[in-house]
Amino acid sequence: MKDFLPISMDDMKKRGWQQADFVYVIGDAYVDHSSFGPAIISRVLESRGFKVAIIAQPDWRDPESIAVFGRPRLGFLVSAGNMDSMVNHYTVNKKPRSTDSYSPGGKAGCRPNYPTIVYSNLIRQRFKDCPVIIGGIEASLRRLAHYDYWSDKLKRSILLDSGADLLLYGMGELSIVEVAEALDSGLDIADITFVSGTVYKTRDPKNVYEGIYLPPFEELQKDKLKYAESFYTQYRNAGYATAKPLIEQYGENRYLVQNPPQRPLTELEMDDVYELPYMNTYHPIYEKEGGIPAIAEIRFSLTSNRGCFGACSFCALTFHQGRIVQVRSHASLLKEAEAMTKDPAFKGYIHDVGGPTADFRRPSCDKQTEKGVCTHRQCLFPAPCPNMKADHSDYISLLRKLRKLPGVKKVFIRSGIRFDYVLADKKGDAFIEELCRYHISGQLRVAPEHVSDRVLQLMGKPMNGVYQEFLRRFDQTNRRLGMDQYAVPYLISSHPGSTLQDAVALAESVRDMGYMPEQVQDFYPTPSTISTVMYYTGVDPRTMKKVYVPADPREKAMQRALIQYRKPENYDLVKEALLKAGRGDLIGYDRSHCLIAPVRPRTEGEQSRTGEKPAAGRKKAPKAATGRKEGRAAATHPKSRQGGKRN
Secondary structure (H helix, E strand, C coil): CCCCCCCCHHHHHHCCCCCCCEEEEECCCCEECCCCHHHHHHHHHHHCCCCEEEEECCCCCCHHHHCCCCCCCCEEEEECCCCCHHHHHECCCCCECCECCCCHHHECCCCCCCHHHHHHHHHHHHCCCCCEEEEHHHHHHCCCCEEECCCCEEECCHHHHHCCCEEECCCCHHHHHHHHHHHHCCCCHHHCCCCCCEEEEECCCCCCCCCEECCCHHHHHHCHHHHHHHHHHHHHCCCCCCCCCEEEEECCCEEEEECCCCCCCCHHHHHHHHCCCCCCEECHHHHHHCCCCCHHHHCCEEECEECCCCCCCCCCHHHHCCCCCEECCHHHHHHHHHHHHCCCCCCCEECEEECCCCCCCCCCCCCHHHHCCCCCCCCCCCCCCCCCCCCCHHHHHHHHHHHCCCCCCEECCCCCCCHHHHHHCCCHHHHHHHHHHHHCCCEEEEEEECCCHHHHHHHCCCCHHHHHHHHHHHHHHHHHHCCCCEEEEEEEECCCCCCHHHHHHHHHHHHHHCCCCCCEEECCCCCCCHHHHHHHHCEECCCCEECCCCCCHHHHHHHHHHHCCCCHHHHHHHHHHHHHCCCHHHECCCCCCCCECCCCCCCHHHHHHHCCCCCCCCCCCCCCCCCHHHHHHHHHCCCCCCCCCCC
């Protein structure tokens, strides 16, 4: 009979265990669902016969909180959870967030900053000689020297600061089993230096075969350009078939060795991972606190793939999941969907079928599986590679099968499609029609990111004309089908390379779309992305050319305000930005051209206090574009827009 893994000694005794093999300490609440990394790792270990107990969100002020199960037989596993803790805790303005979707009732403050480090140090205090293995996205993206936005400095590898013995990076199913079996065979943790997808410490790296020496950490601290070069060496060594070990020195005789990444999972292995006996919800102890909010969107969603060859500069997927797309079989996905339909809470709607990019259902080309990804070129950027095979037929077939399942009313696609990949498919119009007919409801969220080709080039995104062509076909299809549906783009402000003039051009594009975007993301420098390296170093690590970085808080506020220029509370910032950019022509009463009027309108709060009605001629922005005219304006205007992993 399925059940949650033990979270207390009573749970362990009910299972008849005297001791756990592994105790897994995590920064999220305990959710046993395949969208949560700790759930996958713990169930994979369980499937290999290992006993895993869970300590979720321990009290970091009390070393005894990680001693609930005593000393595990083989070691502790530590993960911050599904997000980097600092992104989880703080906005881009470094202000504390008021909620945490991965904690009971959405309550903030249930974990410390950098929990991977804090929890590991707690374990070291209480169990000095017990092996500690760290993993998850926080450890994965901080595995070597990295820029930390919140402290505004270059930090050492998290493996050193945590005091852990071994770090697993990427999607760790294969690595954790290999490490667990090595420990079980009696190997000392210090001797487990041979597992792909791991980082280990050593005093003598001379025996590392074909190792590439990165600049020592002390040099990286002194010279930002050396850090940019070092990062790009790491970036080009992210393919499992071509990567070499990387060696990073700290001090006189301490070294970190990053082994090459693990190989991608086969389709059968992917099926096995996602068909493990998950409970598919949060532990019942959280019910009295309102549950775990993060489960709401993914409870009735299907993960059909992982990995992404999109190469967006601001996305860390290349460093974590890798560029080779791995997929589940139709049979496995249909089996999971059928189980969903039997859930009393299921209302007939599958919320998503996808992954990092929904419409990727195969590696980008045939040689990738055997020879790995190219080290000096991308699959889609700056233009689709001639070797790429863009094909949506398998995805269309899968969606059709899901739609036919009894009890399924609608199958949505919400994880984002890559519109340049759609256009690269010779039969892409067939996918657009399928999308419009069955898989959206009024709005399609896409992520062109910006309108400036120069900024898009730095973002690793297709040029604006590509997005405009997709919009033209999307709008044409909807008109032919007699459907009132629109593309709703994500935008990003203040990305490296974006000047105030670029931000004004973006605002003009918003004007011509006919509505104000609800979602705007100010660029957030997260660990281990090309964009973050640009932000920190002022150069593009791919070319080493200088990049303008809008780091001043005032300018960042102006760039963001320009995208939502219709908000009365943004008026002063927008006016300041327009005057500073030399675009006073956009201040006036010509609504077809100007962004703001010469006089600041009253905010809704000011109007309510005086009993006034909203100013005439200034409409409140609708939630989405409505009316065919506005939709066509957005589709044909020669400008466009952002994302975060959105495609």
